[in-house]
Amino acid sequence: MPRRLWRHQDSRWIRRLLPACDNDVSLARRQLTWLKEKTRNPTLLDRHVYDRVVRHKPLQYILGTQPFGDLEIVTRPPVLIPRWETEEWVHRLIDILLPHVKAKSQGAQERPFRVLDICTGSGCIALALAAHLPPHRTQIIATDISDDAIALAQHNYHDNKSLIQNHVDFQQVDVFSDAMQRMDPFDLIVSNPPYITFDDYKDLDPDVKQWEDVRALVADEDGMAVHRRIVELASNGLLLRSSKLQRQGKGESSITTTTRIPIPRLAMEFGGTHQAVSLKRMMKPMLNDVQVWKDLAGKDRVVVGA
Ligand SMILES: C[S@@+](CC[C@H](N)C(=O)[O-])C[C@H]1O[C@@H](n2cnc3c(N)ncnc32)[C@H](O)[C@@H]1O
Structure with missing residues (x-):
């Protein structure tokens, strides 16, 4: 033309x-x-x-991909499009974890650093960790209830393979199912679970409501049902024993006791300040150092326990 x-x-x-x-x-x-x-x-x-x-089709579904750090994540409805807020905290977490996991992986006898990403969606969080944590020393399992999500996450794993040096095992599992209780414990659990209430969902833009899976967005119990379930699983053995439990004389040696900087062990994204207090309260009995990180817009965004 x-x-x-x-x-x-x-x-x-x-x-x-x-x-x-x-x-x-x-x-x-x-x-x-x-x-x-x-x-x-x-x-x-x-x-x-x-x-x-x-x-009202989101631009990312039209373009077909969305950057997540140095990864190019394929986007396909109805799987949630990765958001910049998630990209930001995940890379902040990686910066904190990296020296620790590197130091830990020096010892030839060391077991791998085990990570669980619950509610993986497109796989963006699991894949970013797999790309940046020391190669061949990290074992990552990523779960989601949705078969669309698991298929897309596997696709993204293969598409970004040249940047990823750790294996990621994607599994279709409902976080509320008994299968979660049968997993071996992890050093770190990360999750961006659904956190919007049914009432708030009604007011969302059609770009979101008409295209993204409602299961990716909405949760019961004021939007915190999945967070609560994750905390329950973590305290019942899914997470390696915390140093708080050890001080009470219940545990064996744990990575968090050997270093002065608290190493994150559980990180969950949430919807804003209205959920921060409840989430901190949920996590405090289990973990020593519970912090809320803000996103670049100054909004409470992720609760991190060490
Ligand atoms: C907010 S999306 C997050 C996706 C991705 N981790 C990200 O950050 O872009 C939440 C994900 O949780 C999954 N999900 C919802 N309920 C679940 C459940 N009961 N068990 C496992 N996954 C669930 C949804 O299918 C969706 O992929």
Whole structure:
């Protein structure tokens, strides 16, 4: 198409994209640029703009991928699109874990560092850990209730294989099932579980409600049913004994007692300040050092226990 016609067509697409971009022209322009990186075919671009504006299809599902650190995660409805908030805390966690796991893996006899990612979705958290923790020294199991999620996570594992040097075992398991109790204990549990209440779900944008699995978003008990279940599993043996338990004389040697900086052992994302107090209260009997980390927007985002 001649350049002048492209320019005219561009402003038409930008105008059409505006309602999906809160009437923010620069955002609409950016979205058009990304769409044009996917295709230069005007008929296909028309189709994508229609999907975006009329069908409320999230841009990441149209583009087909979403970066998560250095990984390129394939996005496919109805599996939750990885969010920047998650990407941020996961990389902060990796920065804290890395020296510890490296030091621990020096000893030839050391057993592998075992990680469990519950509610893995696209696999983004498990895969980021697998890519950045020391190679061949980390064992990661990632679970989800949804077969769509497990299939996509496995796909993402193979797509990003060149960056990943630790095996990840993806398993379709309901966190409320007995199968969880039969797993061997882990050094670290991470999770971004569903945390929205049914009432709040009603007010979500159609981009979210019409495309992402409701199971990825909504949970009972004020949005904290899955968090509560994870804490219960962790305190009943799914997590290696904490140093708090050891001081009470109940445990064997644990990684947390040998280092001065608390090493995170359980990290769970949540929805905001309204859930922070309950989550801290849930975790405190089991772990020594329980902190709430804020995201870059200043919102309480993840509860981390060491
Ligand atoms: C908020 S999404 C998180 C996905 C991914 N970890 C991320 O951060 O993008 C929550 C995930 O929990 C899964 N899920 C919901 N209920 C579950 C349950 N009872 N057992 C296991 N997984 C569950 C959903 O299928 C969904 O993939």
